[in-house]
Amino acid sequence: MSTDSDGFFLLVNLSANRYRITISHINYQVYSGDIVIHREDEVYDLGTLVIHPKIHTSDDVVYTATRSATRIENLPVTVSNVNRATIQSRNAKRQRRRFVKKPGFFIQKTSHGGGSANIRGLSSNQILLLVDGIRLNNSTYRLGNHPYLTSVDYQALQQIEVVHGPSSMLYGSDALGGTINLITRQPSFSMDEIQANARSLGRFATADNEITWRNDLSLSGRNWAFLGGFSIKDFEDLRHGTSSGYERLESLSSGSGTESYGIFSMGCRCQARFLP
Numbered sequence: 480m481s482t483d484s485d486g487f488f489l490l491v492n493l494s495a496n497r498y499r500i501t502i503s504h505i506n507y508q509v510y511s512g513d514i515v516i517h518r519e520d521e522v523y524d525l526g527t528l529v530i531h532p533k534i535h536t537s538d539d540v541v542y543t544a545t546r547s548a549t550r551i552e553n554l555p556v557t558v559s560n561v562n563r564a565t566i567q568s569r570n571a572k573r574q575r576r577r578f579v580k581k582p583g584f585f586i587q588k589t590s591h592g593g594g595s596a597n598i599r600g601l602s603s604n605q606i607l608l609l610v611d612g613i614r615l616n617n618s619t620y621r622l623g624n625h626p627y628l629t630s631v632d633y634q635a636l637q638q639i640e641v642v643h644g645p646s647s648m649l650y651g652s653d654a655l656g657g658t659i660n661l662i663t664r665q666p667s668f669s670m671d672e673i674q675a676n677a678r679s680l681g682r683f684a685t686a687d688n689e690i691t692w693r694n695d696l697s698l699s700g701r702n703w704a705f706l707g708g709f710s711i712k713d714f715e716d717l718r719h720g721t722s723s724g725y726e727r728l729e730s731l732s733s734g735s736g737t738e739s740y741g742i743f744s745m746g747c748r749c750q751a752r753f754l755p
Contacts, residue, residue: 494519502530529671543609543640543660546649557643559584563664566633583643584657587624593742595624598643601656607646609660618653628659632710632744634680634693637664666697666704666750673700678708688715707747714741 482488495516502510507530514523544554551558586594587602598606603622608615616627642658650658680693695708 492519500525500528502528504530507532531670532668541640542662543612543658544642544646546612556646557583559641559643561639561641563637566636566639584641586628593626593629595626596628596659598641598657598659604653606656607650607654607658609650609658611663612660615661616653618651630742630744631661632693632708632746634695634710635663635708635744635746636661638662663746663748664706666706666748667699668704668750668752669699669701671701673698675699687717689713702753703749703751705747705749707745709745710743712742 493516495518497513497515499511499513510528510530512528514525516523539550539552540548541551541554541558541560542548544556544558551560583599585597587597588594595602596606596608603625604616604618604620605622607617608628610631615631616625620627640660640662642654642660644657646654646658676697678693678695680691682691683689690713691710692712693708693710695706697707698705
């Protein structure tokens with residue numbers, strides 16, 4: 480059945496029994512609940528039932544190649560898309576691990592914690608790096624591998640879009656080899672009371688003395704939402720085992736000659752809407 484224009488519905492002539500109410504809408508999460516009617520003439524007021532919005536994601540829709548939502552099969556260029564689920568499942572410490580199995584694209588490992596993007600043989604200032612469509616580099620940056628891509632915290636990303644090949648018509652001459660757009664997560668609204676959620680992630684690895692710490696906080700109301708967080712990462716050289724048979728490598732494993740590589744990144748995103 481359907482509700483009236485004000486969102487109300489009335490069920491009549493129900494016999495004594497247990498019933499399940501399911502409310503569904505294409506843009507909202509499904510609500511399901513049980514009620515028990517003991518007598519046929521009994522009246523129940525269920526009050527206000529709240530259903531929460533549902534965010535639809537699709538690996539087939541990208542924005543970077545045309546600056547508008549376009550399905551991949553309708554594009555004249557090759558585009559790779561890494562969604563949020565893939566980013567989380569890989570839980571990578573380096574950018575390179577987030578782009579595995581993407582033909583024509585790889586990350587050159589300039590340091591153990593960092594890396595420089597390479598698209599079809601071009602890198603550095605020959606490819607454009609974007610964060611939500613805002614430039615992270617330009618053609619005046621140095622020609623050579625750099626760790627700028629690593630400075631963006633992957634835990635804050637919703638998806639990564641890579642355009643293979645020139646896109647200078649849309650972004651300028653620095654997009655000669657291609658474009659990488661890092662799209663950050665959007666805060667979600669709450670349909671009832673104000674909600675607050677906090678998350679913390681930590682990781683430690685003995686092979687390279689890696690320390691990673693991520694904290695984020697989300698606040699949401701009916702007309703406003705906030706999402707922010709910061710990350711701290713620190714790496715040293717990848718050490719060899721202590722029984723390799725190579726004394727030089729084993730001496731490096733003991734700590735002499737190691738090089739520390741640290742990253743600190745933070746960001747926040749606010750969103751508001753006005754309801755009639």
